[in-house]
Amino acid sequence: MEKLLVAAVMAFTLGIMVTVEADRCLCPVKHPQQKFCNSDFVFVATVRGAQEANGYLVYDLKVSHEKVFKGEEFVDRAQKYIKVFTSYNGLLCGRPNLVYLEKYLISGVMVNDHMEISYCDWVTEWENITPSQLKYLKRGTYANQCDSCTIGGVYSAHNLDMNENINTYHESQLSGKWSRHGCTYNPVASVMFMNEDCETQYAYCAQDVITGSCVWKSNDEYNECFNIREATWALHHPKQFAFTRVRQCRELTSRRLKKRCLKSVLNYKRSTGAGSAIGERRIPI
Structure with a gap:
């Protein structure tokens, strides 16, 4: 019951913030393959917590280590959770609406030795990944095309x-x-x-x-x-x-x-x- 309450509070509070801020964020339209190639890391993780630090929202993510599709070198397997940063500032396209205990596909970039995600990255509920997308992630299909084609x-x-x-x-x-x-x-x-x-x-x-x-x-x-x-x-x-x-x-x-x-x-x-x-x-x- 307590977990459900925390999830509801996080979803409601963060959802309000995104409604106010996200309308000022302008991301170019990109295909998942482009977002994959433009990212430093791509993996599947579950949201286990979040806290504010120096103007950022910092997520505690539990990574599914068998589903690290890119950026293995940035994922510390010795840590129970990894920390991923996102901005509260709508102009910087922050992504402060991830839901507690929800599993996501997470892509993003390394900034000053820490992981950052935004609305412009490929961040979506894992259950929304299509069978074709899953195949292209697992088989390295997206990764193999990064240097050969432009969409x-x-x-x-x-x-x-x-x-x-x-x-x-x-x-x-x-x-x-x-x-x-x-x-x-x-x-x-x-x-x-x-x-x-x-x-x-x-x-x-x-x-x-x-x-x-x-x-x-x-x-x-x-x-x-x-x-x-x-x-x-x-x-x-x-x-x-x-x-x-x-x-x-x-x-x-x-x-x-x-x-x-x-x-x-x-x-x-x-x-x-x-x-x-x-x-x-x-x-x-």
Whole structure:
């Protein structure tokens, strides 16, 4: 009961502070792979306490030593807890809202021989890590790409359409906001169209062995997510085209969109004599 009370007090008190301060923090939009590569340490840890010291909030973290993905040299295994600092100052993007007894993936940088984290780092509840992200962390996939590829795209939530630049467009890409053929990143647009952020959830950026260019390395989940997101985008832009299949129509976000999508597929089949399996084709919506 006492632990639950402490957790509730910490969550409430720190939550109020973040509401007031965090709106002044501006972090560039970055993919988890970028955050991993920009960090000095990445590990999984449980919050076991916190105290104030010289204007910082200092967390006591119990590290899961089998889940230290980067910065092993900074983790003292002889210590029961390690100390990680974060600023109270919203302008410095402090992260004073971690919850007592909650387990997190923690990334950050070394500053004057101590660990620091901020809103700009990859700090998230461990339960929110996707199976693909876990695989890329454990197998060193993110780590192996740090020196070979750059991920580009929107800089902030105020620049939704950056990827419509002709230089990021590919002939098999319909919306201009996403691309399989270069590591462009637009999670803001993904959220706007009520879809998953496919690149964050399922993909990583790596050099193609044939072309040498950097591309999103995909799996079945990424391919499906990408196609559904493109189809949803096209349904909001009637004069555009979409890679649309019956299965995609059934997985769209509203009854109206499903009906409109299915109608377009049927009209396409009638006008072209296409069979029941359309596959991935450009279909006017």
